[in-house]
Amino acid sequence: MTISHEPLIAVNAAKANATTKSHEPKAKQLVTDGSMYLPGTDCAVKSQISFATLTSFRVGGPAQWYVSPRNLEELKASFQWANARNLPVTLVGAGSNLLVSDRGLPGLSIGTRNLRYTHFDPETGTVRAAAGQSLARLAWKAAELGWEGMEWAVGIPGTVGGAVVMNAGAHGTSTADILVNTVVLDPKGNVEVLEVADLGYRYRTSELQALAQSAPGRYSDRSVVEATFALKPGADPDRVTANTAEQLEHRRNTQPYHLPSCGSVFRNPEGPHGAGWLVEQTGLKGYQIGAARVAERHANFILNCGGATANDIFQLIYYVQAQVQQRWSVTLEPEVRILGEFPQM
Structure with a gap:
């Protein structure tokens, strides 16, 4: 399987x-x-x-x-x-x-949307959350309780499990910075605990993630059950909530939220420039195939403008990769997971 x-x-x-x-x-x-x-x-x-x-x-x-x-x-x-x-x-x-x-x-x-629970332990300063728990909602809950350390996650769509697998992050902080351990399930039904040091975290990936069929991670056949994070309880809830709201406002002001998207399409490559800068400087803001368009507000976003097909988006991803490669000799790797059969380009 x-x-x-x-x-x-x-x-x-x-x-x-x-x-x-x-x-x-x-x-x-x-x-x-x-x-x-x-x-x-x-x-x-x-x-x-x-x-x-x-x-x-x-x-x-x-x-x-x-x-x-x-x-x-x-x-x-x-x-x-x-x-x-x-x-x-x-x-x-x-x-x-x-x-x-x-x-x-x-x-x-x-x-996994129905798999949700959280438990905050003030004595240890840790929070345990089910893998289906919304990462953004967990960040808000922590802020309301006066727990610092998750403010950066408030604008990230997705779940705790996904964040653990791909090392989600923002504003210079990532999941690996606060993770203590994760409970995983293998295909045979065995449960095991993996410490953060076991997971081989790198930029937007881990040993839980299969980057390619030819290069699977050590634990890429496991599914995350829950994760435990180390935070800092005891802060003023009003202050932490205000900081969290500020982080969210920044994301809303710099990223498009008005149309369907997957967030950042490409991982930032090594070097001085991020993926969004490279796409923008290649002149691709607003470029459209079918009903899929490179966002004007942030060039590392692709938007479904209404009625787009998966193939529209796939072709646009491929086109952006080709144009950036031709202009800058940089290969943009998709951060979005692409699954299923697509036409050969």
Whole structure:
């Protein structure tokens, strides 16, 4: 079985919340729309769910099968269901850093939006959060409690699990700077704890991320269950909240939020200039293919202007890469995870 990881929001899962209600098994295996239940649960595995409803780009074809587990046991059951059918698995968090082909994806796609919980421990100064927890909401919660250290994360779309996998960051701080450890699940259902030193963090990547089929990370077949972060409790909540709001305002003033996008499309290359600067200086702000356009406000964003296809966005990414390579001899590597079959360029 193969597993595909979305850098910012895939690889998300969570332990059962103590407040989660118990779920009685359904007697029937099939439901009326052709979906199936995970064995021993009432968690439905649905068929032909459009990725346009699951990703922030609002594009993409159907998932052959889709399930959204609510706890660790249902997550394990999802892997078992796929294993029994020899299906590939794709883990999807908030879908904020994912471009899926118009043809969709075969196998089982596991959504993790229902896997959420947090626990703040003032004695240790740590917060434990489920991988499906919104990173931005966690940052706000920390600020409201007077905990410093996550202000930078308030404007980052996506989930805790995705942030752990791809080392999300902003304003000179990244996930690796505050992570203590992460709990992961392997495809066989084994749970293990990985310390931050185990994860080989680099700029916007880790050993949890498969950068390419030829270069998988040491743990790229694992899915994140939860993460523990070290923060600084005891600060004035009003001050931390004000600082957090200032960080968010800066992002809103410098990045486009009015149309669907995936955030930053390219990783910043080595050297003095970031990806956005290179794209802008190549004269590509406002360049459009189909209904996909390079944003005028920030050139490292590609926007769905209404009715774009995944192929429109894919072609625009390829075109921008080619133009920057020709002008600056710099190869821009996509930060967005591209999955599925696209036409050869």
